[in-house]
Amino acid sequence: MIPERQHSSAKWAVAAAQLWTSARSESRKPRLQSKLGGVDVITARALAPLxxxxxxxxxxxxxxxxxxxxxGREAEAEVAAARRxxxxxxxxxxxxxxxxxxIVAIKALEVEREE
Incomplete structure (x- = not known):
């Protein structure tokens, strides 16, 4: 859901991408979620390994x-790698x-191990 206070969905998407990229620790997660106002769906194509x-x-x-x-064809292997x-x-x-x-649909994401 895109917050109504934003002028356009494109600006919102750019801001969200910048926030996601800069969020490198669990301590930033609550602040990021409050800025985004909750995210229902996240999608990506050809961006990075899972x-x-x-x-x-x-x-x-x-x-x-x-x-x-x-x-792509390596989806199963990427899921296995992500589960580590x-x-x-x-x-x-x-x-x-x-x-x-x-199409890999992910729900209930939790970090198991910090790197």
Whole structure:
């Protein structure tokens, strides 16, 4: 949900991306969530491997957040790699536009180990 006080969704998206990128510790998570006003959905395509995507998205996650990441043929391996640090519920759905692609849906994200 985009807060009404923002002038455009594009400005909001840029601000959110800057905040996510700068949020490197769990201590910043509450401040980030209050600035964003809660995030329902996070999505990315061709941005980074899943472990890095989760690192970027984690500060914006809440109990109701769903992340949808469009991944390629290595989606299963990326999920396995991400589980080394994170605990989450994941489902993989086939892409309708790429025979080898998968949509990875993530819910209930929690950090398991700090790096």
């Amino acid at each position: 472990p890095r995507l989760l690192e970027l998205a984690a500060p914006a996650f809440s109990a109701h957040t769903v992340a949808l990441f469009l991944k 640090r994170w605990t989450f519920d994941a489902t993989l759905e086939p892409s309708l536009t790429d025979a080898g692609g998968r």
